[in-house]
Amino acid sequence: MKSSRRSFMISVVGVASSLVLSHEAWADAAxxxxxxxxxxxxxxxxxxxxxxxxxxxxxxxxxxxxxxxxxxxxxxxxxxxxxxxxxxxxxxxxxxxxxxxxx
The missing domain is CATH 4.10.490.10 (High potential iron-sulphur protein)
Structure with a gap:
């Protein structure tokens, strides 16, 4: 149970990080x-x-x-x-x- 919850949280953090990074990349776009x-x-x-x-x-x-x-x-x-x-x-x-x- 703990490992599946941990896996879920890691994937959520990964997705959120990629969204933030892509939005930050927009700020640098010409x-x-x-x-x-x-x-x-x-x-x-x-x-x-x-x-x-x-x-x-x-x-x-x-x-x-x-x-x-x-x-x-x-x-x-x-x-x-x-x-x-x-x-x-x-x-x-x-x-x-x-x-x-x-x-």
């Missing part, structure tokens, strides 16, 4: 700059309201990084890593042409 080559290629804007609708006709009002499946943050995060931008931080209110609505 933000995506609109001037970055990849950002320019994908039409990334830190403010979705500034998307060039003529150049990106698939853009629809309401689409933002925060509701994209590639956004790695949780609801309410102002910035978070994005899998499209190699873990760099994107603005939750931003948008790029790789946008895919969260399921």
């Amino acid at each position: 933000p995506v700059m609109e001037s970055d080559a990849n950002a320019q290629a994908l039409g990334y804007k830190t403010d979705a309201g500034k998307v060039d609708r003529a150049k990106y006709p698939k853009f629809q009002t309401g689409q933002t990084c925060a509701n994209c499946q590639f956004f790695q943050g949780k609801a309410g995060d102002a910035t978070a890593p994005c899998t499209i931008f190699a873990g760099k931080l994107v603005n939750a209110k931003g948008w790029c042409s790789a946008y895919v609505k969260k399921a």
Whole structure:
């Protein structure tokens, strides 16, 4: 009984530590700059309201990084890593042409 409880506690501490470390890694991540080559290629804007609708006709009002499946943050995060931008931080209110609505 004690060994299974100990194993459980060790696994809980391990999971919690990895979550804390990953969140701390976010703090060290660099933000995506609109001037970055990849950002320019994908039409990334830190403010979705500034998307060039003529150049990106698939853009629809309401689409933002925060509701994209590639956004790695949780609801309410102002910035978070994005899998499209190699873990760099994107603005939750931003948008790029790789946008895919969260399921």
